[in-house]
Amino acid sequence: MSIEIKLDKRIASVEILKQFENLLEIKVDDKVYQVDLMHNDEGIFSILANGRSYNIELVPQPKPKHFTAYTLYDSYDLEVIDAEARYLRNRTGSAPLLSENTITSPMPGKVVKIPVTVGDVVKKGDTVITISAMKMESEYKSPMDGIIALIHVSEGSTVEANQVLIEIA
């Protein structure tokens, strides 16, 4: 049962070849590894391979089958592409889930100011909303020339990470 995993821009194919308890023979693309793998409910992994000791932590993301992985050196965004995900991908083609004329919040915060209203004409680069988090204000700008189509939030309201704020047509 091989499955694809997307790590940043790389898509790798993974398959378990053999297993005995915590000892796995596992293939990643063309490379075969013998690993001693232990993990726990908190997503902490201890992997021994070729004598090296690897520590990896996986944190689930709000989207199913998406994880952030923390190694000792860096963090990675991961997505598991199983049969279901492949089916969904094929059905929706290569179009991204969120359209490009949408402004979303990259982090939780509070809406400080919305200097536009629905129907306003905006140019690419115009500030359309200001979000404050932890004493710092960030201005989000229109990605295109267009007209404000929908505003999902109001001044003073609290927003989650990745929430759709404003749509531009």
Added chain:
Amino acid sequence: MSIEIKLDKRIASVEILKQFENLLEIKVDDKVYQVDLMHNDEGIFSILANGRSYNIELVPQPKPKHFTAYTLYDSYDLEVIDAEARYLRNRTGSAPLLSENTITSPMPGKVVKIPVTVGDVVKKGDTVITISAMKMESEYKSPMDGIIALIHVSEGSTVEANQVLIEIA
């Protein structure tokens, strides 16, 4: 819905009178408390009552409905006596679950020596088994005069906490 909780030797009756989110009015025996109670999946409780800040941690025990509670000052053994537990208690009368002529291990460890065999006559105070854990050996003695009826473990085997080791008739 009042329920009984056994804390060490005390049996207290508890009932929630009113609730609004994390604010509870709750009765323990005859005393009514207004508490602000928050807890999490790890069994950590933060309770504010009459201005005091209480920190309590509950650790589940192997027996269902049994907990160990850790306060800042001490630890307690707790048992929740709900309808089911009451039924079981009534059915079995007041007899303890484990008979008094049984020797159980108080902690995990390894059996070092069993100087008796089935059928041996032993006196109260005779050593019947030696268990080692963390470099320390402990000898367990017969609680009564009697005959070794059953030996559940053998020398060199590993034992869990509260495992029945030897039965004496």
Added chain:
Amino acid sequence: MKKITKILIANRGEIAIRIMRTCREMGIATVAVFSDADRTSMHVRYADEAYNIGPAASILSYLKSDKIIEIAKDCQADAIHPGYGFLSENADFARKCAENRIIFIGPSPEVIDQMGDKIKARLTMIAAGVPVVPGTTESVKTEKEAIDTILQIGLPVMVKASAGGGGKGMRLITEEKDIASSVRSARSEALSSFGNDSVYIEKYISSPHHIEFQILGDQHGNVVHLFERECSVQRRHQKMLEETPSPLMTPELRKTMGGYAVEAARAVKYAGAGTIEFLVDNDRNFYFLEMNTRLQVEHPITERVTGIDLVKQQILVAEGHALTFRQNELRQTGHAIECRIYAEDSDNNFMPNPGKIYNITEPLGLGVRTDGYVYEGYEIPIHYDSMISKLIVWAENRTEAIDRMKRALYEYKITGVKTSIKFLERIMDTPDFRSGNYDTNFIEKNKDILHAATKCSEDCEDMVIIAAYIEYLDRLNIALTSKEMYPAKNRWKKYTYQKNFERL
């Protein structure tokens, strides 16, 4: 002399806990206050008593001086410790405490007033003979006066709002043609931000060092300094890292600057802990910048090299005790560095990154101190500062301290939110930092090194992919089978998949 037996801490997060720790060591009861957003904050759980003071926004909770004083009276606290930020430099609050017979742990309201206004502070320092950045000694009321003064001081200059702070009403002028327009916009921003268009003008010192002296005074006129802290590593005008001793410092300069710091404190009859901040240029000319009439975030490095608990000293001074040490008895032993761990995306313009902490592993061992307040499962609120902890190391000398800090940062694992840990680790490897040859321009100057991506090896990437695969399989299993009432006995899994695959 009044023995303090209960202190209300009018603050939150790491500094509230840091103060409570000393209270506990001194046998003093502690009272926490918390906003609606902070019910699960560690400072609430650490305190002996805890009271809600209102909604999440600071202005409705941690800045509500009347509410806080009311709680202090109700629970019979003798004293209030304001920590840093919030009400710590608010003279009105200090005055109200006194009116309600509650000891404010800090200097008198008069001193807070006097050092809070930038021009008043400049004048006080000039009178005490402390060098200040060349510039005006009074606010400049008209545009013409401003332009004349600038031409007299010579470019470059900074125009700053008298009542100002936080960069508002501040303009750097480097070219003559910009003078008029910059003065005008500074005055207009000052008016709209502070209701007062007074500005003052200072010579601009490019890429200075930011060096401060810790001072401590008692109510009996004794004042000492506890040496310097080098605070030049900054991003967005906020400190990221501090160390003591400063690599720039010489014994002579330390003696001179320390002497001026003590003079400055003595001039205002300073009682309590405070900090005199200086700008120092590369030729070691130094200028008074401002005084902070409170505990600083970075006070632990001073504690580490002097051995003195500054919060304990604050409390003793507030009780009326005289200092038990004199200047010549104080020593700076070894080298200490503090790194501030922020919840932020350091590689993306240091954007704050609030969220839920997933796992934490704190660094331990020889020479390492952590002052934090977050814990596993804690959701960092969006309403307050993004600092989640401070990591302080000590070693016999600077090189060893840098190596130790690198090790501690390597060990420090926080998952769930982005943090400044990796960025700080890269600072430890930057040649300009290791050589001690840096000023406030450090992060800008070294941005290529500091923002370099450090990916792990390809094998390591493959291990990440393997982990994700196993986690995915495991979660499928969990969803199907985990209905048991009690957690699994052993959290480390070994046997989960053996049924599914051929055995080795």
Added chain:
Amino acid sequence: MKKITKILIANRGEIAIRIMRTCREMGIATVAVFSDADRTSMHVRYADEAYNIGPAASILSYLKSDKIIEIAKDCQADAIHPGYGFLSENADFARKCAENRIIFIGPSPEVIDQMGDKIKARLTMIAAGVPVVPGTTESVKTEKEAIDTILQIGLPVMVKASAGGGGKGMRLITEEKDIASSVRSARSEALSSFGNDSVYIEKYISSPHHIEFQILGDQHGNVVHLFERECSVQRRHQKMLEETPSPLMTPELRKTMGGYAVEAARAVKYAGAGTIEFLVDNDRNFYFLEMNTRLQVEHPITERVTGIDLVKQQILVAEGHALTFRQNELRQTGHAIECRIYAEDSDNNFMPNPGKIYNITEPLGLGVRTDGYVYEGYEIPIHYDSMISKLIVWAENRTEAIDRMKRALYEYKITGVKTSIKFLERIMDTPDFRSGNYDTNFIEKNKDILHAATKCSEDCEDMVIIAAYIEYLDRLNIALTSKEMYPAKNRWKKYTYQKNFERL
């Protein structure tokens, strides 16, 4: 001079990690070895490389010298650090390392041999002019000889096996009528335990102080001592707590004893870190007890008051470096205390209590260091020592250090297994400890105070009952509803029960 670039740590748990921390600071790669029971131990995860060395029992894993040397050769480690316990005082192992051109980080095999045999060590010390406990200088081979010697030394005496250790073949004789029978049983136990019925006889010193000196020597003949550690708080002949300086010590006595410790080390050309243990009676007469030719568990308190990283010094000495400090440059600054956190039931004869760690909160803040290796969810194996961490505090003076230790112990929360934390907290409150007036009889003498039950108030008990009730309700809900694939968003629960009860 050989630069060490990779070290295999032939140990486990906290000491393995403590050594790896210094290696990391020095840029040295680390290799862990682990038994089957230790796959999930933190030292395996902390190391750069990790190799299995066999089944759980030490004799089949951590004591397998050939296997360990083979791994060191395979992975090209330059050196092996043995930690304490296991192979750390095994001369054969040190010799095998040398034969395989691997640096053994410790003294030479000859020195280990010489100081490992108790009678040889006594003779060496007598030759170096160091006072020893009055007694025989050679093993006593016959029963008659033993009885004559005892009568000559005078009661009380200790009879000890020459090849002994761990209390085996050891008898205290206080009455003349017991002499013959005790000598006989000591010799027979010695024979069955060590295959050698030689015994020696020492004057018994009742309730002595156990005080040891840390020494450090290099390969160039330099030896210094790093002052004393007071180790008299013991249970089952194992240390529970150590402090430095010793409350019993005077500057003169320190100088004398330190001088003898240096002499003793010089006498055997000692290179590396070692400890000279003394018994000291209440009149401050002192006697050499034994030498430990390795790092001690309690080394961190010495590190804290001297600022010196002892593991780093061990590595530098092993590389051939000369010590960079002389005796007169060393200082003991402030006061340090170490508490050993054992997994044990202190109120039930200190019975070990292995099991799974549920939650941990480590104490942090000013003057606190923790060296541990367990983590949440970790199952402490039954096969090894019951020590799970060491808590070290420093303060300017002894009273402040005791207050700080009390605070740190209060903050330290480990649930899931019973620990010595509460017992240690009670030690901090015992008048004999606070006054510094204690010896090895301390725990026995103060048992009423130390085993007193400290229950919380009735309100607090009721809160425990409330918590258990809510947990019970919550678990009922979990069992019914938790089938979701991803963990709940916020781990702190607020809204769970609102449907079930009348609203306030």
